[in-house]
Amino acid sequence: MDRLDREILGVLQEDARISYRDLGVRVGLSANAAADRVRRLRKDGVIRGFTVIVDPAADTRTGLVVFIDVTLRMDTSNETFERAVLALPGITELVHVTGAHDYLVRATAADTAALDTLLRRLKREAGVAHSNTRVALRAAPGP
Secondary structure, three states, rough: OOOHHHHHHHHHHHHOOOOHHHHHHHHHOOHHHHHHHHHHHOOOOOOOOOOOOOOOOOOOOOOOOEEEEEEEEOOOHHHHHHHHHHHHOEEEEEEEOOOOOOOOEEEEEHHHHHHHHHHHHHHHHHEEEEEEEEEOOOOOOOO
């Protein structure tokens, strides 16, 4: 990966829907050369996909957006935990982290009763010893 690839990644992170023509103009390449580089970055696994980021406040179907700090039981492996959590409904992100907890789980729940069910399932089915849950009140607009 060279300087141009890094520039292309920076532009795509700002606007993944940019046309190859406009991308090429931004980084000093032809549209075809920009498209070839993006295809190569995808083939090489550098670009794993494109996504849409929805403001949780705009999606009235999700209910609560929660962040759950998780500490695993001593007898639970990371692989077992990850498999179990990713099978649960409402999980939107799972991040292995440093610090006082083992993982940060981002999830949605329809209401507090659904959140309670999720937390109980994490402890019963995924090997969670302790958890700390935060509820998102609103999200600031991105850059």
